[in-house]
Amino acid sequence: MKTKMTILLGVLTLSAVTAVFWLNRSIGQENRKKTLEVKFYKSQQHPEWPPMPKLPDPSLPVVHLGGNLYAVDDRFWKYPPALEQQINDRIHSRAEFKLNTNLLIKDPKLLETLIRYESAPQFTNAPDRVQHARRLAALQKLQQDIREGKTNQ
Secondary structure, three states, X not given: OHXXXXXXXXXXXXXXXXXXXXXXXXXXXXHHHHHHOOOXXXXXXXXXXXXXXXOOOOOOOEEEEEOOEEEEOOXXXXXXXXXXXXXXXXXXXXXXXXXXXXXXXXXXXXXXXXXXXXOOHHHOOOOOHHHXXXXXXHHHHHHHHHHHOOOOX
């Protein structure tokens, strides 16, 4: 009787583990599909703008640029002034990048690691690539200042 109970318990445990595995796998596949469906739209009228997460007008022609990036032919479309102001404000708020130089001056290896990170190829087409470029420039400037002795160490 004890052996039958042990076998039954083992079969039930194996069934439960298998069910949890398949459930997690199917949920993971659904999440990956949702992640892949994210699209960013680059304005041709305003190339200085970061890519937009949604189309300003669904009737505008769209061209696939690769990955999840699309170009929107909005050259002759009139943006509402409120939307233009909102996007421009967001761009200017991103322009202000403050670097905590105290920590980086004391740890040059950390500075080198951050420079390598910000130089990574995955950021060349990222929606916030302008922000990455600004951080990279600030980090490289700090590294140059350290080399030239222009910082207080």
